[in-house]
Amino acid sequence: MKEPTVRVQKIRKDTVRIRLIIFGTLAILLLICSVFSEYLTPYDPYLQDLANIKAAPSAAHIFGTDRYGRDMLSRVIVGSRTSIYSTLLLVAIITVTGTMIGVFCGWHGKWIDVVLMRISDIFLAFPGLVFALAVAGILEGGLQNAIIALAAISWPKYARIARSQTLAQKETPYLKAVRLSGCSTMKIIIKHILPNIIGPILVTSMLDIGTMMMELAGLSFLGLGAKPPTAEWGSMMSDTRSLLTTVPWVTMAPGIAIFISVMIFNLLGDTIRDYADPKSRGR
Amino acid sequence: MEPILKVENLTKVFTRKGQPDFIAVNHISFEMNQGSCLGLIGESGSGKSTTVNMITRLLDPTEGKIILDGEDITNISGRKLRKVYARMQMVFQTPTDSFDPRCTLGDGIGESLRNNGWARKDTRDEVARLLEVCGLNADFASRYPHQVSGGQCQRAAIARALAIRPKLLICDEATSALDVTVQKEIIALLNELRWKSGSDLSILFICHDIALVQQFCNYVLVMYKGDVVERGEPDEVIRNPANAYTRRLIDSVL
Ligand SMILES: Nc1ncnc2c1ncn2[C@@H]1O[C@H](COP(=O)(O)OP(=O)(O)O)[C@@H](O)[C@H]1O
Ligand SMILES: [Mg+2]
Numbered sequence: 065m066k067e068p069t070v071r072v073q074k075i076r077k078d079t080v081r082i083r084l085i086i087f088g089t090l091a092i093l094l095l096i097c098s099v100f101s102e103y104l105t106p107y108d109p110y111l112q113d114l115a116n117i118k119a120a121p122s123a124a125h126i127f128g129t130d131r132y133g134r135d136m137l138s139r140v141i142v143g144s145r146t147s148i149y150s151t152l153l154l155v156a157i158i159t160v161t162g163t164m165i166g167v168f169c170g171w172h173g174k175w176i177d178v179v180l181m182r183i184s185d186i187f188l189a190f191p192g193l194v195f196a197l198a199v200a201g202i203l204e205g206g207l208q209n210a211i212i213a214l215a216a217i218s219w220p221k222y223a224r225i226a227r228s229q230t231l232a233q234k235e236t237p238y239l240k241a242v243r244l245s246g247c248s249t250m251k252i253i254i255k256h257i258l259p260n261i262i263g264p265i266l267v268t269s270m271l272d273i274g275t276m277m278m279e280l281a282g283l284s285f286l287g288l289g290a291k292p293p294t295a296e297w298g299s300m301m302s303d304t305r306s307l308l309t310t311v312p313w314v315t316m317a318p319g320i321a322i323f324i325s326v327m328i329f330n331l332l333g334d335t336i337r338d339y340a341d342p343k344s345r346g347r
Numbered sequence: 348m349e350p351i352l353k354v355e356n357l358t359k360v361f362t363r364k365g366q367p368d369f370i371a372v373n374h375i376s377f378e379m380n381q382g383s384c385l386g387l388i389g390e391s392g393s394g395k396s397t398t399v400n401m402i403t404r405l406l407d408p409t410e411g412k413i414i415l416d417g418e419d420i421t422n423i424s425g426r427k428l429r430k431v432y433a434r435m436q437m438v439f440q441t442p443t444d445s446f447d448p449r450c451t452l453g454d455g456i457g458e459s460l461r462n463n464g465w466a467r468k469d470t471r472d473e474v475a476r477l478l479e480v481c482g483l484n485a486d487f488a489s490r491y492p493h494q495v496s497g498g499q500c501q502r503a504a505i506a507r508a509l510a511i512r513p514k515l516l517i518c519d520e521a522t523s524a525l526d527v528t529v530q531k532e533i534i535a536l537l538n539e540l541r542w543k544s545g546s547d548l549s550i551l552f553i554c555h556d557i558a559l560v561q562q563f564c565n566y567v568l569v570m571y572k573g574d575v576v577e578r579g580e581p582d583e584v585i586r587n588p589a590n591a592y593t594r595r596l597i598d599s600v601l
Pocket of ligand 1: 361369371389390391392393394395397398
C-alpha cells in the first residue's frame, strides 16, 4: 500500500524537475536572444531593400521579407527585445508595487487598509483589458503608457495575495516572538514576513509573464503601444495585417514568436508552481 | 519591594461585526512579587492567553492598567515598547511554530541581543552558552526549527526568552504540547533556572494542570470565563476550594 505512493511521488518529483530544466533553459534562451538581439540578426532589421519586397520564405530569408524588403527574421529577433524587456519590466513593476501595498495594508490594518483595498476592488471590478484600453487611450499610446496602463490594472492581484499572506503571518506565534525580541517594524517586514510570503507571489508573477506579453502585444496591435518603425511583435502584426491574404508570412512571423514565447513562459510558470508546491516535492 | 508586575482592572472585549461583544477578560487585578512564581490556571478559552498577550502588549487592552517593574506600560508603543521587552519575555505553547521557519534557532535566540546592539561574535558565543544552560548542544544554533524535536525546540525557546535576561518570564502553556516525560524535563529546567537566578527572575506560569502548579508556584489564580474566580497559595486552594468551578477542576485531576 505504501510503496506505490512513494514511487508515484518520486516520479512526479522527477518530471517536475525535468520540466523545470527544459522550460527554464528555453526561457533563458529567449532572454539571451532578446539581450543580444542586435548581434543575432542576419540582416539589418531596418534596412529597406526595395528590389526584394514581399519575398516568400527562402533559404536567404527564412521568414521572408516585408513590403519594404526588410528581413522578417531580423525584425522578429529585434522585436524580441522590446516585447520581452517591456513585459519583464511590467511584471517587475506590478510585483513590487502590489506586494508593497499588500504587506503595508496587512501589517498596518485600520483605515489605510480599508481605503487601499476599496481602491483595489475598483480596479478588479473592471474587465482588465478594456480598462487598460481606456487608460492607454487617455494617455495617448506609446510603449511606456501601455506599460503604465497595464500596471494600473494588474497590481491589485498582487496586493490581495500579499495582504492575505501577511495577515496569516501576523497571527503566527513566531511573529509574536519576533516582536518580543524587539525588532523594528521595518526589520520584521523585511527579514521575517517577506521571505515567508514571497513564494506564492513569485509564482503568480511567473504565471503572469505570458499573460502580460499577450496584453502588451494586444495594446500595440490596437495602436496603443509601441509605434512603428520600432520593431515590436504586436505592432508588427497590426502594421501588416492588410497583407495577411497576399503575403501571410509577414504577419505570421511575429505571431508565431508571440505564441512560442507566451507558451514557454506559461509552461515555466506552471512548472514553478508545481515545484513550489510542497506536495509535489514529497516533503 | 516594588512588585515586578501589577495588573489593575485588565479587560479585553472582542467586538466582531454581526455578533454580540465578547468579554474574554473581565476586570482582573493581581500583583506579582519579584522572584515569585505565579500560576494561572483555567480551562481552554478562559482568557489566560488573552491576559498575557495584553501584558506583553501584543494585544491592546480594552481597559485597565499594566505596571511592569514600576513603569506604566499600558499605552507605550514603538521604540519605548521595544525597550520594555528587555525586561519581559515569553515562551509559547507550540515550540516549532514559535521560531521563524526560515531562520536558524541560533538566529532566533540571538535576535534580541542583536537588536540591543550586541556584536555578531559576542552574540554567537552567548547563544552557545545559553543553549548549554538549557541542556542543548551548542551546534543546535545552526539547525532549523523543523530539524529538532518539540522538546528540544522548547528548550531553545526558553534559551531565547532568557537571552536578554528578563526580569519576568511568561510561560503560556509551555509544556502542554509536549509529551509527559518531556514535560517533566522542561519543568525541571525551569525550576533549575529559577533557583540559579536567585530572585532575579519572576515567572508567570500558565497551565491547566493544578498538580503542576502546586509543585511549581507560590501563588495561584484560577480563571473561569474571563474572571478570576479563586486566588491563594496552591496548597490552600487545593485543600479547600471556595469556588464550585475550582472544586471540579481539582476533582478532575486529583
Ligand atoms: N482575536 C480574537 N477575536 C475574538 N475572540 C477571541 C480572540 N482571541 C481569543 N478569543 C476568545 O477569547 C477567549 C479566551 O481565549 P484565550 O485567552 O486564548 O483562552 P485560553 O488561553 O485560556 O485557552 C476564547 O473564547 C476565544 O475564543
Ligand atoms: Mg491559551
